[in-house]
Amino acid sequence: MSVMTVRSPRSMIALAGVTLAASLALGAPPATAGAPVGGHRCDASVPFVSGAEGYTGFRIPAVVTARSGILLAFAxxxxxxxSDAGNIDLVLKRSSDGGCTWGPLQVVHDRGPDTAGNPAPVLTAGGRLVLLSTVNAAAASEAAIMRGEVTAEQSRRVFVQHSDDEGVTWSAPREITGQAKAQNWRWYATGPGHAVRLVGAAHRHRLVVPANHSIAPPAGSADLGTEAKYYGGHLLYSDDGGESWQIGAVDDNPNGYVNVNESTAAELPDGRLYLNTREHNGSAPGNRADTYSADGGETLVLPYRPQATLVGPVVQGSVLQLTGPKAPLLFSGPADPASRAAMTLRISTDQGATWRPALALSGLPAGYSDLVQLDSRTVGVLYETGSFGPYETITFRRVPTGELIPRG
Structure with missing residues (x-):
């Protein structure tokens, strides 16, 4: 397969100054590219700052760790x-010190004037980094795609690429829309956020990618303008390291109660998959829903049901199963029920049945996020935040697990 060398950064000197200012504004230590940091003793850093490096802004974070411990932050x-539509590139920064400092910006997927995004990275058992993403024409808005007003070429398409050198270079994006998207689906999004490699014996090394889509309203329906009820969620899985893909579990019941949307997944210690989704303006209690899969993502035990103990706005979130005996399940997302603000970590000690707050990272505006375990004592949170709006920066926080796990 052809290999694409990623492009290097623009205006690194300007970025350092902007990042320093952003770090101080967020109350974080100035852990910027090139800053001396000893032994991973930083608390936070700011890999992406709006208005820097040739981009108006950065959104939609995803994070994964390579085999050597190199950290990769996508946006x-x-x-x-x-805007969610327009000229959008999928970009990357790498860190060799646990997220304290970051290397130059790399462009991983560039569609010219069109949109490439929704990163969903995962590490295979062999150490290959696999990245799924989606593409659409710059002028094709989500609403237009959901109404069926665009051609198949302009609509959302699905791509995969890989890196065998821990993100230094990447293969050219390869289209897998025919494998990943059903004929009657319109909108489509991978993740966003990290995907999962299963370690349980039944489906060992399977790659599972949470994704979402929309279906067409029935012919003659009066639901024009209420397309949200036609959102659905599904899983993609690969048993050959990302070479081929299949559609697994699907939940797209358009009853307006739970409108499954952006989803996240974690493998529980018993081998089941726990799945949590943004509930997109349905009539169910709260703004989150969840379910389980007992067969590696091929089917759901039950359709998504409301998860009212996770309080927050309508927004993407991330889940991560921590390692270790009786380690809890972790969730990241804003905790203000009415707005995107107050990025907070929540824990579940009953495998996702109920949740409670564990640690508020800040009281500032905050949006999308992704979680990664750095080592047995530390997790990382990559999240959108800012002093006056949630999309000023994408910030990385290192959190000791001792601050999250209940004593005793």
Whole structure:
């Protein structure tokens, strides 16, 4: 397969100054590219700052650790505006010191004037980094795609690429829409956020990618303008390290009660998959829903049901199963029920049945996030935040697990 060398950064000197200012504004230590940090003793850093490196803004974080411990932070680099449609590149930064400092910006997937985004990275058993993403025409908005007003070529398409050198270079994006997207689906999004490699014996090394889609309203339906009820969620899985993909579990019942949308997954100690989704403006209690899969993501035990103990706004979130005996399940997301603010970590000690707050990272505006375990004592949170709006930076926080796990 052809290999694409990623492009290097723009204006690194300007970025260092902007990042320093952003770090201080967020109350974080100035852990910027090139800053001396000893023994991973930093608390936070700011890998992406809106208005820097040739981009108007950065959104949609995803994070994964390579085999050697190199940390890879992905985002959408948006030109011209923060709109979800337009000229958007999928970009990357790497860290060799646990997220305290970051290397130069790399462009991993560039569709010219069109949109490439929704990163969903995962590490295979052999050490290959696999990255799924989606593409659409710059002028094709989510609403237009859901209404069926665009051609198949302009609509959302699915791509995969890989790196065998821990993110230094990447293969050219390869389209897998035919394997990943059903004929009657319109909108489509991978993740966003990290995907999962299963370690349980039944489906060992299977890659599972949470994704979402929309279906077309029935012919003659009066639901124009209420397309949200036609959102659905599904899982993709690969048993050959990302070479081929299949559609697994699907939940797209358009009853308006739970409108499954952006989803996240974690493998529980008993081998089941725990799945948690953004409930997109349905009539169910709260703004989150969850379910389980007992067969590696091929089917769901039950359809998604409301998860009212996770309080927050309508927004993407991330889950991570911590390692260790009786280690809890972790969730990241804003905790303000009415707005995207107050990034907070929540824990579950009953495998996702109920949740409670564990640690508030800040009281500032905050949006999307992703979780990664750095070592047995530390987790990382990559999240959108800012002093006056949630999309000023994408910040990385290192959190000791001792601050999250209940004593005793």
């Amino acid at each position: 959408e680099g948006r030109h011209g505006s923060l």
